[in-house]
Amino acid sequence: MQRYNPSEIEPKWQKIWQDQKANEVKTEPSKQKMYVSGMFPYPSGAGMHTGHAFSWAVVDAIARFHHQHGENVLNPIGWDTFGLPAENYAIKTGTSPAAATATNIINFKNQFIRIGVSIDWSREINTSDPSYYKWTQWVFTKLFERGLAYQKESLQWWCPVDKTVLANEQVEGGRCWRCGSLVEKKSMKQWFFKITEYADSLLDEIEDLDWPQKIKTAQINWIGKSEGAEIDFLISETASHRESVGLLAPADSLAADVSSTKKSISVFSTRPDTMFGATFLVLAPEHPLALQLGTGEFKESLKEYVRSAVKKSEIERTNDTKEKTGVFTGSYAINPINDEKVPIWVADYVLGGYGTGAVMGVPAHDERDYAFAEKFHLPIVEVIEKPADLEEEIYHGEGTLINSSEFDGMQSSQAREEIVAVLEEKKLGSAKTTYKMRDWLISRQRYWGAPIPIIHCPDHGAVAVPENQLPVMLPEIEDYAPKGDGLSALARAEEWVNTPCPNCGKPAKRETDTMDGYACSSWYLLRYADPKNAERAWDPEIINYWNPVDVYVGGDHAIAHLLYVRFWTHVFYDMKLVNFKEPVKKLIYHGYINAEDGTKMSKSKGNVVDPLDVIDSGYGADALRTYLLFMGPIELDASWSTKGVAGVYRFLNRIWTLTQQYLESDKTSNVNDQKLAVALNKTIKKVTNDIRRQSFNTAIAGLMEFVNDLYKLKLDGFSEKGWRDALGALTQMIAVFAPHMADELWTQLGGQGLVQKASWPKWDDSLIVEDMVTIAVQVNGKLRGEVTVEKHADTEDIKALALAHENVAKFVREQKPTKIIYVPGRLVSIVL
């Protein structure tokens, strides 16, 4: 008997799939399409890890399942190759990032082939290939045309180690997402994408996405919409007249929307209804007016405070959240609702980057303002009636207004609108919505990225490189390292930098920053559908057939990538380049595979499981993939278990052995055919439905159960037809998880062509219900027995049978049941 030997059959079938181009698909609008993709990998030198294997075990199970349903399945792959690791490696070793990337791609591609994923290799894309980044640059120029790409001087996150700026989304807990060093704030002129203009649009569509709730919530929180009002507090002349001229100098750094000519400070508040309780103003240390408001004796301490606060890292400032610090400026402002004079303070608990960088302090109804007022002995005025049973000092809920002159007695929700109306009339405020999300900072002072296609002309300013001059090729250079002067290595490629202005032909200079790698990954899901198009980024007709992606699989990038890709698609929709707003219908966000001890796999701990080692050690790719999906629900984190792989291998081996036994035996009988039919139809139904809802672990459990049944039933025998139906369907179903073995067994069983070309087995519901069904019997909610009845038995007969049951009768005794409930096919509940 032939033994199950994955190391022999897996390479054999991988070659056949390659030779037959088995997974290449064409755009055929008449056919039902299915587009499934994993998040394309960054091909690192270390090779594929278990996370990749897991992602693509999921992707491939879905792809193959739909393929077997006769759908036109697109399962592409590409390489996300721009970025810091390749560049840092290049700097360290002196090889070019392009060369290192090319080697890594070959390596990764071989590894993907070895796990047997049904990828359409004709659609492979690579973001650092000029034929790809030409179109990334083209998108940039389109955004620029629409005013969605712009340059601005502002304070930005700067990674001192990688010597580049970072987007907000790339700063994790105050640290660089790549190297983990503490980031700093640096004022630089940078390129941005105006994602804030799409904040509402992105927010509106979230609800309808078939995405995990936690990702949707994370995005909603990140966008952070809050509705309220912007309110102007006039600076009191009496306190600051001596400084008035100097005070009104234009803002120099942070863009707070303070119109200095109006001599006022704007604050943002979601609670204008509490305005009568605003007893002070607080400015962020970064606020453009902060220093200028200093008067007399307060000037020095203010200067000192601002200097140290701005220097402090964001981490330091947020870590000591308990103790509030701040200084009085010596100036006052007028509360526009009651004309009260309130002191202006500067404190670092107010953030420079949110709202206007200034707040009105309402200590009675805000915990932070309360802590601040307590510490500095500022007046606390209650303006919303506190519920009687509330024990805390501060009430931040809604309620009835008090101490608010003509608004007394009004409900806060109504007062909010009326107070804003009054302010609007006085031209001292208006309703306003703010967002936590900032514009997407996309320039990087690094070499290994798509050059920003802009030429700076002395006469015309920033000019987009015309489409016929794209791509702006990355020049070959010797030294890739950034020098920390805020310029990328490209700035030193003089021949490349100096170029005529596309408008006037006069000498001009290229932009030397490159684009954030996330720009490249914001449209690749479109390019897969039309990967070879040299005329344009994509043909809308093709994209509108394949896209949006039906199922997108990944375990990372909850905010950054998954928000950016939505943003670009919304823009493309507005540009009429696609006919859908959302790029991804269903998102599967799977968990991590941890090491055997439950901790994160890491090279330094030496607990990394290399998927290729698992394959090579003899278990094979089929066992690896099946095990990864059997570990548990895919959205949960799981810990690797070597014993677990062995168990799944044993299961595959049992299928193999059973098939060989059938092929070698000549004895047939049909004693168990009926039981077999029941088990088979049940299994097909369960496995089909489980795979549909991505419950792979239970689908595999169902197949295991079926195989166990086959072993038990075969002893007495099946007919030839019984065997063929069972093994044929089993092979087709296991193909989703263990495709190599499936094709091998399918061929041995005499199947024509590849398993995936045969249509998925169907079940017959009428065959699932056995003639006799077991009904549980409960007395007062406790299980007391079981009765076996015919499937169409009469309800009254079943109830009678239940009461007659020996053990049941023992518990019922003389008592007369008050109620007998029958749940068809399941149980009888007797209530005494």
Place this chain on the structure above:
RNA sequence: GCGCGCGUGGUGGAAUUGGUAGACACGCUAGCCUUAGGAGCUAGUGCUUUACGGCGUGAAGGUUCAAGUCCUUUCGCGCGCACCA
């Protein structure tokens, strides 16, 4: 602090709409078999009890004939955001 999710055997987990809790697998125990292989096969395995039975889904209440599932309170864990006004 706010938001989201989760608590089930020795372990990973199952129970799709309230209807026999613990499927399937790992581990463990016993037996059989052997061309000693990463074997294979068979049976058993929630806790407790000699048994009948009793108890069991983080804890405490509640709704119901019936609750892992629904409601209230509470404890613990994980993730995301975090002085966002």
